[in-house]
Amino acid sequence: MIPELGLYAIILATILSGLAGLLPLLGWRWQYANLMGTAKPLTLVTTGFIGLAFMLLVYAFVVDDFSLAYVVIQSTTTLPVYYKVSAVWGGHEGSMVLWVLMLSGWGAAVALASRSLPQDLVSVVLAVINLVLFGFMLFILLTSNPFERVLPNIPMDGQDLNPLLQDIGLILHPPLLYMGYVGFAVAFAFAVAALITGQFDSAWARWARPWTDIAWVFLTLGIALGSWWAYYELGWGGWWFWDPVENASLMPWLVGTALMHSLAVTEKRSGFKVWTVLLAIFAFAYSLLGTFLVRSGVLTSVHAFANDPDRGMFILGLLTITVAGSLLLFALRANRFKESISFNLLSRESFLLINNVLLVVSAFIILALTLMPLVWDAMGGGSISIGAPFFNMMINPIALLLVFAVGVGQLLRWKQHKQDGFGRWLLVMLVASVVLGWGWAWWMGDALSIWLVVSAVSIVWVLLSTGREIHHRIAGKANKWQVLRRQQPSWYGMMCGHLGVIMVVLGAAFVTHFEEKIDVRLVDGDRIEFAGYDLHYKGIKHVEGPNWVSDTGVFDVYRGGELVTTLYPEKRFYTVARQMMTEAGIDDRLYRDLYVSLGEQLDSGAWTARIQVKPYVRFLWLGALVMSLGGVLAVLDRRYRRQA
Amino acid sequence: MKKVWLLLPFTFVFALIVVFFFALRDETDSSILESALLNQPLPERPLKLLDGDEMINLAEVAQDGPFLLNIWGTWCPACRTEHPVLNELAAQGIRIVGVNYKDEPLAAKKWLIELHNPYFLNVEDPIGNYGLDLGVYGAPETYFIDGQGIIRHRVVGEVTRTMWREELQSIWESL
Numbered sequence: 001m002i003p004e005l006g007l008y009a010i011i012l013a014t015i016l017s018g019l020a021g022l023l024p025l026l027g028w029r030w031q032y033a034n035l036m037g038t039a040k041p042l043t044l045v046t047t048g049f050i051g052l053a054f055m056l057l058v059y060a061f062v063v064d065d066f067s068l069a070y071v072v073i074q075s076t077t078t079l080p081v082y083y084k085v086s087a088v089w090g091g092h093e094g095s096m097v098l099w100v101l102m103l104s105g106w107g108a109a110v111a112l113a114s115r116s117l118p119q120d121l122v123s124v125v126l127a128v129i130n131l132v133l134f135g136f137m138l139f140i141l142l143t144s145n146p147f148e149r150v151l152p153n154i155p156m157d158g159q160d161l162n163p164l165l166q167d168i169g170l171i172l173h174p175p176l177l178y179m180g181y182v183g184f185a186v187a188f189a190f191a192v193a194a195l196i197t198g199q200f201d202s203a204w205a206r207w208a209r210p211w212t213d214i215a216w217v218f219l220t221l222g223i224a225l226g227s228w229w230a231y232y233e234l235g236w237g238g239w240w241f242w243d244p245v246e247n248a249s250l251m252p253w254l255v256g257t258a259l260m261h262s263l264a265v266t267e268k269r270s271g272f273k274v275w276t277v278l279l280a281i282f283a284f285a286y287s288l289l290g291t292f293l294v295r296s297g298v299l300t301s302v303h304a305f306a307n308d309p310d311r312g313m314f315i316l317g318l319l320t321i322t323v324a325g326s327l328l329l330f331a332l333r334a335n336r337f338k339e340s341i342s343f344n345l346l347s348r349e350s351f352l353l354i355n356n357v358l359l360v361v362s363a364f365i366i367l368a369l370t371l372m373p374l375v376w377d378a379m380g381g382g383s384i385s386i387g388a389p390f391f392n393m394m395i396n397p398i399a400l401l402l403v404f405a406v407g408v409g410q411l412l413r414w415k416q417h418k419q420d421g422f423g424r425w426l427l428v429m430l431v432a433s434v435v436l437g438w439g440w441a442w443w444m445g446d447a448l449s450i451w452l453v454v455s456a457v458s459i460v461w462v463l464l465s466t467g468r469e470i471h472h473r474i475a476g477k478a479n480k481w482q483v484l485r486r487q488q489p490s491w492y493g494m495m496c497g498h499l500g501v502i503m504v505v506l507g508a509a510f511v512t513h514f515e516e517k518i519d520v521r522l523v524d525g526d527r528i529e530f531a532g533y534d535l536h537y538k539g540i541k542h543v544e545g546p547n548w549v550s551d552t553g554v555f556d557v558y559r560g561g562e563l564v565t566t567l568y569p570e571k572r573f574y575t576v577a578r579q580m581m582t583e584a585g586i587d588d589r590l591y592r593d594l595y596v597s598l599g600e601q602l603d604s605g606a607w608t609a610r611i612q613v614k615p616y617v618r619f620l621w622l623g624a625l626v627m628s629l630g631g632v633l634a635v636l637d638r639r640y641r642r643q644a
Numbered sequence: 645m646k647k648v649w650l651l652l653p654f655t656f657v658f659a660l661i662v663v664f665f666f667a668l669r670d671e672t673d674s675s676i677l678e679s680a681l682l683n684q685p686l687p688e689r690p691l692k693l694l695d696g697d698e699m700i701n702l703a704e705v706a707q708d709g710p711f712l713l714n715i716w717g718t719w720c721p722a723c724r725t726e727h728p729v730l731n732e733l734a735a736q737g738i739r740i741v742g743v744n745y746k747d748e749p750l751a752a753k754k755w756l757i758e759l760h761n762p763y764f765l766n767v768e769d770p771i772g773n774y775g776l777d778l779g780v781y782g783a784p785e786t787y788f789i790d791g792q793g794i795i796r797h798r799v800v801g802e803v804t805r806t807m808w809r810e811e812l813q814s815i816w817e818s819l
Contacts, residue, residue: 316665
């Protein structure tokens with residue numbers, strides 16, 4: 001009975017979202033205020049019904065309702081209850097329900113927080129969000145009903161959640177990622193609304209900006225969490241694989257980053273309008289593309305999800321209507337926007353333009369490389385795969401260029417940067433960062449690797465530039481702390497965001513360059529000396545969890561004769577799902593990780609293991625955290641609060 | 645002039661969608677996917693024999709002539725359906741090497757005793773590392789390896805008698 005209620009809720013929400021997409025648009029067309037006024041209540045009610053459906057699905061998992069096909073596939077009685085809840089979005093059907101819940105949630109947030117916006121704009125924005133929602137509701141109803149029953153023979157038990165997903169990282173990773181993906185729908189809706197109504201000024205940008213920032217923060221956290229999870233859970237010690245699924249999340253992130261920056265120009269200088277609208281459409285288009293690539297099975301990937309071409313076709317249809325439709329609208333309407341901006345080569349605008357071009361180009365390169373196997377195959381060239389080295393070769397130079405541009409861009413003023421001796425200062429800064437960066441690389445032990453040196457130089461470059469920017473703000477002021485306190489949160493946001501970027505660069509460069517690993521064969525009592533550590537292997541103990549059994553290795557780690565820590569890498573066998581999982585044993589420090597993963601047991605009773613030392617790997621994720629903090633600070637800026 | 649420029653993004657996305665459309669349509673009617681390693685040598689990785697402690701490199705097996713490399717596991721229902729076909733092929737004198745994929749050795753040995761062993765050699769891939777090297781989508785999969793250790797063909801999913809008769813036998817004979 002309860003699952004049927006869930007299905008009814010989904011059907012009702014589908015109808016309501018369709019109405020919420022249609023009525024306000026008609027109201028706007030006829031300029032009939034009452035009809036436009038339906039947008040907010042309809043959005044809220046739709047969200048309520050989707051929320052109800054989601055709760056009922058969670059309930060079905062918690063009470064082990066194995067009459068539902070989806071619960072059978074995703075869960076089992078012995079699964080701990082928190083994993084039962086997260087199993088809701090562990091598979092296709094449930095993750096789509098989460099997707100629409102978040103989309104409608106964003107819609108509801110816009111409806112509630114938009115009192116100061118003109119009614120016609122809000123109505124059209126909500127209508128666009130609801131139209132997208134309607135498409136995905138139909139998708140769920142027609143191809144992915146999570147409440148489908150297996151009657152009359154109800155299984156006694158389920159098949160268990162994929163063990164890879166039984167982890168705290170994976171409880172949070174999809175919701176964060178989806179919040180980001182779906183959040184760009186708001187920017188998209190604002191852009192489409194601007195195209196429809198022709199209202200497009202700096203006030204528009206001021207409304208759209210915080211929404212974009214929040215979505216971007218979620219996406220940043222989601223990607224970082226995914227990378228961290230892959231690092232400790234897949235047992236390879238890698239943190240980025242250029243896997244299609246990862247690329248699917250990185251591409252909207254890059255375009256979203258570009259969008260955040262170009263919105264700044266649109267708000268402050270009312271320039272880049274056409275470009276901003278295009279980016280807003282593309283950021284969401286990339287998010288939809290991500291959903292499509294992951295869900296359709298067009299591309300095969302290391303952690304591929306269940307493939308279903310019919311679902312793929314449906315999402316492709318949605319993608320066509322949403323993206324091609326809005327781009328057609330763009331082609332017809334965008335020439336109405338008046339660009340009234342002029343700026344000097346040495347100005348914040350021109351560097352934001354450089355930022356945008358580099359980010360968008362890298363997103364397109366990643367898209368091209370990700371899709372290359374597909375296109376190649378379609379042309380009859382057979383299957384190929386493009387490996388990480390090629391991605392790195394294409395993307396790393398752009399990333400480093402971008403970092404250098406950050407160092408200049410964050411110092412510049414709008415329109416025209418007038419400052420005596422600025423050129424001379426840049427030259428001094430360049431020399432200083434080359435000397436310091438090179439020295440640093442030399443001190444770390446390798447002054448000849450071009451990537452390491454350039455990365456180190458770029459980091460010092462941005463640090464010097466940040467120092468100068470702060471100095472510039474407080475120089476000659478009597479009360480320096482007060483001056484710093486009075487700075488806008490958005491200024492701190494910018495600083496934080498850029499510091500986060502160089503932390504990621506530092507982590508990536510150092511871990512790539514200085515990581516060390518060995519594969520060893522172990523019998524009880526073995527001692528391994530590696531990278532300054534002394535590991536004592538004390539044997540394997542047997543551990544039993546709720547739905548798994550594990551062989552846990554015990555390693556005492558010594559350094560200079562002193563016990564530093566004890567690591568417990570595991571080889572887990574999930575008894576219901578019948579899958580082996582590797583749980584790495586990690587000693588994590590700010591400046592390096594010691595990473596031990598068990599391989600396999602040989603018949604003699606010996607085990608193989610891989611031991612790795614990863615310097616500064618934490619900076620990758622800390623950097624992402626700092627970046628997100630920057631995004632949060634930017635949203636807290638006073639001018640948004642005044643408006644809201 | 646300006647209007648033409650504005651149509652560019654639309655054209656670009658539309659072209660992409662057309663590519664996706666055809667890629668998806670092809671996906672629906674093909675169970676035979678070409679491996680990324682097609683016409684490439686087998687990936688090198690020492691693998692432990694299912695019975696015994698020795699490590700072998702599969703590329704060396706090819707020195708004695710072509711063979712089929714079959715990815716299987718006791719957890720995989722399709723492997724069970726495929727198993728009798730493999731038994732028949734082995735009876736015809738075709739060399740089949742098994743990769744026991746993400747499985748427990750004990751269960752695998754029991755399975756081979758109960759269902760007959762068509763493999764002249766079996767190696768363990770307990771966590772799927774070798775599967776990752778090969779680009780395995782799932783079990784079962786079958787690779788056709790020639791006398792030089794080069795992958796010449798790949799079947800994703802189970803090999804059936806019809807498939808063997810109509811297509812695969814000629815490929816095997818051409819190795």
